[in-house]
Amino acid sequence: MDKPLKIYSASAGSGKTYTLVKTYLELILKGDAQPLNFSKIIAMTFTNKAALEMKTRIISALDNLSNPERVPENTEKAKKYLADISKDFGMKPEEVQKKAQIALTHILHQYEDFYVMTIDKFNLRLIRSFAMDLNLDANFKVIIDETEITQRVTEDFLNEIDDQFTSVLSKLFVQLAEEKMSDGENWNFERELSDYLKILGKEEAIELLNQTDEETYSSETFNLIKLQIRHLDQKIEENAEQFLDKIQPVVDDIDDKRKKNSIVGLIEKLKANKSRISSEMKMPLTEAQIRYMENNELPEHIVNILTDFYTKHLELIAQTEQLNRVKKSFHYIRLLKKIHDRLQEFRQTEQIIRISEFNRMISDLLKNESSPFIYEKLGTRFNHFLLDEFQDTSRLQWQNIVPLVHEALSQQYQNLIVGDPKQSIYRFRGGVADQFVALPAVYNPKNEASLKEISGYFEKMGIREDLGDNYRSSKEIVEFNNLFFTELVKFIRQEKEIDYTSYYDSIVQNPKSEKKGYIELISLKEKARSAGDEDSEEENSSENIRFLISRVEECIRDGYEKGDICVLGDTARLCNEYAIALSQKGYKVVSSDSLAVDSDQAVKLCIIYLSWRNQPSNELAAKRFAEKFLSIRFPEDATRLYMSYMNERPAFNEESGPVSYFNTRQFVNDYFESWENFHFPFENLYALLERFYQISGLNELENPYLHHLSDLAFNYDLNNGPDLNTFLDFYAKTGKNSSIQTPENKDAVKIMTAHKSKGLEFKIVIIPQLNNNFLKNKAKYLIQLDEHLSYTTLSQKVLSPKLKNNYTEEYTAGLLDKLNLYYVAFTRPIDRLYVMNYIKSNSSVAFGPIFHEFLQTPVFESHTAEKEIIGKEREFFRFQFGERVTNPASFQANEANNFVPENVSDKLWFPSISLKNHLEDIDESIEEQRRYGRQLHYILSELEHFNDSTEAIEILQKKGLIEKAFSERLLQDIQHITSSKMYEELHQGKKQVINEQSIIISESEVKRPDKIIVKDNETIVLDFKTGLKTGKDLKQIKNYCEILEQMDFPNVRGIVLYTQELEFIEV
Structure with missing residues (x-):
């Protein structure tokens, strides 16, 4: 009887994907296999791109088997594939064809049961199934970019430091500062803490943090470590003194003058640096002195004295070295553990999960659960697991799947694992190649008893095989x-x-x-x-x-x-x-x-322009803009032109000479018609950039870098609003590193x-x-x-x-x-x-x-x-x-047909298709949450224009402004919000409702509150937030209130509505 667990070691070019697809087909087509069994198979791989390729290959294979003559130019190849599969499966071609037709029809009609996905997506599904057990709301959010969340929790945490430094946290901060000063180190707390915070995104590091006992990081322990270091320093000095006492009386016993001078030099060095030997003299002997000692080139009694000193010195230095490493990290690790605990609290209160927590959460959840219970929660039972790119799977990811694979093997269902330890290149993401090397045994470096028994069973049920052919290379x-x-x-x-x-x-x-x-x-x-x-x-x-x-x-x-x-x-x-x-x-x-978008000079010019618009009175920003603009427009003559705008004016102090300055207004008038034309008002960041391209002569259609910058601005507008200051901050941190995508x-x-x-x-x-x-x-x-x-x-x-x-x-x-x-x-x-x-x-x-x-x-x-x-x-x-062979076969790939617009109307849609979507690998479920939030926000802002929420959703759906898939959920959420007591009270006695009306503050600043409810003696500014709470939410609404008060609106109140929690917060 064949063993149910097959492990293929698939070197590069060995037809790994072909083998996976063939195995999938075998499970639904071969012999007594039923085509409807596809819903009992789950294929998992490492990336979204690989999962999509596998799905495409399976569908394409079934299509070729179902109807090999459907595509005339592919007929011969499809017929051969049908013949090969029929021969391998021991079936007639018409049998294979009929089963393939049934399978393809059911997969296309029940596509949601076609399980080919990444391991992370499977884990997300598990977590959603166990949301209640984890005290999470069913609509919890998954955070891919963890930096913002970690920084936010850290900022809130550090804000608890009080002026009197009486709290535990305050005392910890003081200890850290004092320690840095006593060591004489330059200290940038924010930068160092940011460096330590990277630890919280690493699976193996979290495991170490969780295993660390809180009591080992007390102030008493830290003082004890410092005391141990001082004692070791004293021992190092004592060891040097003992050596000097022993060596000085016998140094004349050395006959070789050069070697004697060398040892005398050592004596003088130790005497001169006795007080610093513990901290500065890690290696007291020179290479020559070590050679004399190890090769017995000195008298025996002197060699013994040197050996005793040197051996003891290295032992003491080694102990000091280790304790100093612990001491340097001590307070940061202590602080990190507290931030990690706070992140767990934040997860519960904000209903979010960081992607780095997936595997650990599932591991803690499932380690004591049986497979039937897991399947009951999951709602689907899988009989066959096909695991691809296994060498890149983390230890926790594999351990989380082991119970399910174990259950399938116990029922004699066929399972497949494919990988290649030679292609293990994702260790920095937790990939463990040793797991594949260990197969069919289960990798068990800690010799855990629970895994030992399962490992033995896997060994009994599994067999390894090499895919030894290479179909790719010459x-x-x-x-x-x-x-x-x-x-x-x-x-x-x-x-x-x-x-x-x-x-x-x-x-x-x-x-x-x-x-x-x-x-x-x-x-x-x-x-x-x-x-x-x-x-x-x-x-x-x-x-x-x-x-x-x-x-x-x-x-x-x-x-x-x-x-x-x-x-x-x-x-x-x-x-x-x-x-x-x-x-x-x-x-x-x-x-x-x-x-990288920031490598383009035109993009650099745009960012300098935005910085100047953000701070119109900043003279340095104006100069930087002029320098960059002239260097792009007139590279050969830029310096002369720039200097032509340098003028002089009298100094405030009459005794000083005239002061030179850059004539900004003259420069702007010369190249941009007028100051007003240059500092035009704008409604959003995208429009700001598009207008700047026009006045500065930049062509977005000819420069993909500019198009990508517009993409960044457009997406930022949608997710965060037209805040120029925060956009520049986002660009400086992450946006500038994004890359443009061009078609092959x-x-x-x-x-x-x-x-x-x-x-x-x-x-x-x-x-x-x-x-x-x-x-x-x-x-x-x-x-x-x-x-x-x-x-x-x-x-x-x-x-x-x-x-x-x-x-x-x-x-x-x-x-x-x-x-x-x-x-x-x-x-x-x-x-x-x-x-x-x-x-x-x-x-x-x-x-x-x-x-x-x-x-x-x-x-x-x-x-x-x-x-x-x-x-x-x-x-x-x-x-x-x-040998180099010339005149190879002509290029076979499809050439990209880039559309070149001729009419102004064409330009409206050209950019979205001329370049590839740089977000194609973002997890679908995360992007779906963002889209839903934006659509809910839009309906709430526009609700007054319709008779009721049902009508609003119907009309907006017909216009394509909201997605059909969201309509039922949107209706429920909107009715839940609008029927709340607080929402009704806010609208009672309203005379006018102003939705998303732009308020022009200055030539470079525009504000747009979501909703202003005007009453006889009161004005309410209502802002909707569909995402996480942030500190800037309340600052933003407060700013709106101050602006409306200056515009003489009566008794202005500001309220933020967090739609997920249905929480109204008044500033």
Whole structure:
């Protein structure tokens, strides 16, 4: 009997998705399988994009099987697919066709029961099913961007610090400040706390925080740690004094004059620095002195004295080092635990869930529940689980699914897990490749008894199989990767004593393609210049850029289209450099990573303009605008033109000379007709930008960066209103880093990060720089040091065994991350792979030096095309595999047909279709909540224009202003609000209701309250809020009230209505 749990190790290009789709078809078509069984199958993957692809592939497969002749140009391929599936399933083609027709019909008519989704979406469904058990409202919100929530809770928390510093929090803050001052450190509390707050979004860090005992973070404990450090410092000084007492009388026993002088120098150094030895002299002996000691190059009794001193000193320093790390983080960890507890309270009061909490909440909820109970709550029973990209699944995600898979296996239902530990590149999101390596056993690093029994059962019911063929790449590329990564893993094991064999045991693949391929590797190592050389980084970059440009040109000469080429970078910053370099050479580029909106000069001009409009009297903003405007419009003459507006006026102090100033009004009049034309009134941010484009001669239709900026403004208007100040703040924090999305076509080179390339394929891949760090400089990690936590940097130079072990673990994991990332990158190409490795310095945490040394092993001797070694100044290697084949098959992808508008009316809709939607990967359920909130807000503002709420919804739905799917829920919520006692009282005696009327405050500021209810002796300003409560809500309504009072409205009252809680708050 076949085992019900199949595990496929699917290397790159091995037909993983094909296998998943075939398994799905088998469960609904093969033999006695029923087509209606599709609702009992759930396929889960890692991203929305992958889930959509899998859905599309399943539907497409069923369509081809159902009616292979439906699409004439695809008939032969569809008939062959039907024949292959029929043969594999042991069925007649007409049987398969009939079952496929039934399955496709039912899936399309019951699409909500077609379960192909991300693990996060499945978890969200679980949480909604258990909302009552979690004390959550059924309509709770999910927060994807956690920063705003965390900052808001932190601000509210820190506002509790009282002037007298009497509360627990106040005392904690004072202790933190005093500690920083006593250590003589520069202190930016806000920045440091912000750094620590990042911990709260990490699954493994939350687990450590939850395990930490509150009592271990008392003031008494902190004082005890400081006392221990002082005692250790004293012991270090005493050890030095004892050494001096022993060594000074016998130093003349050393015959070798040079060695004697060295030890005398050590004595003098210790005597001169005795008071600072504990804090400053981590390593008291020089390399030479250590060599004398270890090689017994001194008299035996002196070697013993040195050894005793040195050994004890290192032991004491190691203890001090560890305690100092704990001490430095102590108050922040204590504060972090309190903020974490407050976040849990906030979740209950505000009915929100941060996305990072999903897995932990479900784990806590389900660990003691049986599968039948879970299914009862879920409302659906799944018999078959198909899990894709398993290597990127977090430990908690897998543990949460284990009970359900266990239940399915116990009923002998077929289940499938597909993954590849070599492509595990999302450890920073919690992915654990070891879980896949352990399969069919359940990964159990803590040896939990509850998992042990289940693990044994999974081992009994499961079987592993490698998908050993490669259908993507040419023979030469497959064979190159087989050789390269097999030998590289051996090299790392030999040179670094790190064994990655378990992750790369299925590296060798069988190439199925008949195409010819070509690989070129270049590694250039040059002697690093002095630290003060400012040009070294620029030259480093220029070597990579030269390589990139020359290889793009080479491919085009060989007959490839620009759209056949994909450039891969390690980071979005590198991708941006590549995009700018190619653009400057006249190449069109397509990228989701590289084209940051803020990299465009016209966008920079717009943001400077908005900043000036936000502060019209700011003379510096006016100068910055003039400089940028003139540099764009007149690059050759900008300085002269700018200086022509510099005038002089007398100083206030007659003794001083005249003062120069920039004639802003003259500049504006010359280039923008008039001051009034430049400082025009506006109703919303989108309109403000569109008008500015007109008066400044910017063309949004020719510049996708400007279009993207307008998109940002439009979406901000919808979600937050036309507040220029807060928009600029949003842009500075997050908006400027968003990238424009452009459609693919054969005339544009693709650019993306290696992470984004996973699952994709390209004819040509160019990697301009391989020498990237696998451990970030100054990156901090939350680590356990005995009973305390420390959020600290890691280094190989530490002496503490625990810190050294933490560094080794992170080094090993980081190097594997980078190795896997390059495996993903090297396996994307079909025809050609170009790689450049340029090294300026021998960093111990960079991949480049490892790659460079590896290329000098005998494995590559027969492939050496060029070699140049000039002492230590320069080492250059170039390797070639395969042959360059010119005139490849023409580009097959559909060219993007960008519409170019001719009429003014066309411009109204052109931008929305000319560029891809940059929000396509946002979780559907989150976006749905936002849309619903906006539509509820709109109806409440417009309600007075209709006889009742039913009529309002009917008419607005017909006009397309609200969605049909929301109509019933909207009607219930509106009736609930309008029938409330408070709402009715607010409208009693009303003479006039003013809805969303613009109030022009100045040339640059417009206010628009949702509703103003005017009575004989009273005015009520009513503002609707469909989202979370924020501090700015009350400030905003208060501001409205002050404006209306200045306009002589009688007795103005301001009220905010939070629609979710039906809570009226008066300011």
